[in-house]
Amino acid sequence: MSKLIINGGKKLAGEITIGGAKNSTVALIPAAILADTPVSFDSVPDILDVHNLMVILESMNVSSDFHDDVLNIDPTNIVEAPLPSKAIKSLRASYYFMGALLGRFHRATVSFPGGDNIGPRPIDQHIKAFKALGANVTEENGTVTITTGEEGLHGAQIFLDVVSVGATINAILAAVKAKGTTVLGNVAKEPEIIDIATFLNNMGANIRGAGTDVIRIEGVDSLVAKNTHTIIPDRIEAGTYLSLAAAMGDGITVTNVIPEHLESFVAKLEELGVNLQVDEDSIFVGPSDSLQPIQVKTMPYPGFATDLQQPLTPLLFKANGRSVIIDTIYPKRVKHISELVKLGGHIKSEDIEEGIIAVDTSNDLHGTTVSAGEIRAGASLLITGLMADGTTEILDADNILRGYGSIVKKLTAVGADLKLVSD
Numbered sequence: 001m002s003k004l005i006i007n008g009g010k011k012l013a014g015e016i017t018i019g020g021a022k023n024s025t026v027a028l029i030p031a032a033i034l035a036d037t038p039v040s041f042d043s044v045p046d047i048l049d050v051h052n053l054m055v056i057l058e059s060m061n062v063s064s065d066f067h068d069d070v071l072n073i074d075p076t077n078i079v080e081a082p083l084p085s086k087a088i089k090s091l092r093a094s095y096y097f098m099g100a101l102l103g104r105f106h107r108a109t110v111s112f113p114g115g116d117n118i119g120p121r122p123i124d125q126h127i128k129a130f131k132a133l134g135a136n137v138t139e140e141n142g143t144v145t146i147t148t149g150e151e152g153l154h155g156a157q158i159f160l161d162v163v164s165v166g167a168t169i170n171a172i173l174a175a176v177k178a179k180g181t182t183v184l185g186n187v188a189k190e191p192e193i194i195d196i197a198t199f200l201n202n203m204g205a206n207i208r209g210a211g212t213d214v215i216r217i218e219g220v221d222s223l224v225a226k227n228t229h230t231i232i233p234d235r236i237e238a239g240t241y242l243s244l245a246a247a248m249g250d251g252i253t254v255t256n257v258i259p260e261h262l263e264s265f266v267a268k269l270e271e272l273g274v275n276l277q278v279d280e281d282s283i284f285v286g287p288s289d290s291l292q293p294i295q296v297k298t299m300p301y302p303g304f305a306t307d308l309q310q311p312l313t314p315l316l317f318k319a320n321g322r323s324v325i326i327d328t329i330y331p332k333r334v335k336h337i338s339e340l341v342k343l344g345g346h347i348k349s350e351d352i353e354e355g356i357i358a359v360d361t362s363n364d365l366h367g368t369t370v371s372a373g374e375i376r377a378g379a380s381l382l383i384t385g386l387m388a389d390g391t392t393e394i395l396d397a398d399n400i401l402r403g404y405g406s407i408v409k410k411l412t413a414v415g416a417d418l419k420l421v422s423d
């Protein structure tokens, strides 16, 4: 595990360019094994999740190379093989190999995924979808085995009980080559889901309605890549840097953003009183004098993203009074609280069952040693470390590197003083 060492308290100015979306990329890579040809992605973020997914691909004899934002994957010589459990456990999205392997081989054996430790993360809706498509699913010692009869998977009507990004994408991956029509109801509407559908449709899939509540899929026999797929910008990385820009910026432009994907976040920045200007594909944040406390409730897209509640928190320390965050998606997503307190943050969990967090004005932030319990907890420590006087050491920084590419380079370019030390 690496650590980040930050000398905080410096005003930042300049430009930060956002990379491709982690949550698209980590689904697109497993989706690539459905293709009958090599595939190519660009705007790929240089994050640990990508490198771990490449290790998983290699175990199936799927070659991949990654240079300068471009990832080429050749699944044409794919074989069925046990997947490396260390890599599988290192990220959440390894569960997409369930849907992708089912689509490719009509069977899959995948151990339970890892990913961020943010409270219970069941996959019952994924399994419900696989079963509805005709699969048998068994689970033993943390491994999920999915099989089908000779006839393979067939289309089905599936209504999700819970709006789930992962279950929506996994059902698409399994259904895209199933026989007949699948109708998925009560699905998630995140932009990353549209990105996956666009990639698959450009290869000949027939997926309609991504981005709405209902997705219809006509199964096809073959998927053939004809061009490079450019991954959409990461709205969570963008929100993280916007929060930092509002807290410590002396004029920062965040570029390569799709502002429509950030509407709920930008609305909260405006409510706080942040001075910003939204342009076609960039957002400028100027210095802001006085900030008002706000209430934030996380919701499925287009609501306020759970992945942005922790990155927004350090900015709330600057507001004039108590702000309240309610995380309805992951009420137990509180790994940042004890660490922020060590940095001088006035923050507490008011009700762990309901996910209610109170954040008070904190004018005495000071550096110390803290630990990044998960990716977005880490992002909140990174921002707070940059705001705090003195030196902050963030241990377990690999959790941050799971989803933030080139952080030292991006932050140094705007005047931050930080370095990454590998153990």
Ligand SMILES: CC(=O)N[C@H]1[C@@H](OP(=O)(O)OP(=O)(O)OC[C@H]2O[C@@H](n3ccc(=O)[nH]c3=O)[C@H](O)[C@@H]2O)O[C@H](CO)[C@@H](O)[C@@H]1O
Binding pocket: 023, 026, 092, 093, 120, 121, 122, 123, 124, 125, 126, 127, 162, 163, 164, 165, 166, 167, 188, 306, 307, 328, 329, 330
């Ligand atoms: C790789 C990826 O894209 N990760 C994102 C994805 O995670 P992930 O896809 O795992 O999250 P879901 O959208 O599935 O979870 C949403 C809610 O549904 C519940 N649930 C989910 C599945 C299921 O079978 N049963 C069930 O009860 C979860 O516990 C949670 O309360 O969406 C989350 C919610 O926006 C984000 O925080 C993650 O960054």
Ligand SMILES: C=C(OP(=O)(O)O)C(=O)O
Binding pocket: 022, 091, 092, 093, 114, 115, 116, 118, 307, 375, 376, 403
């Ligand atoms: C929870 C997250 O990631 P994952 O689902 O990949 O663990 C996140 O990106 O905030």
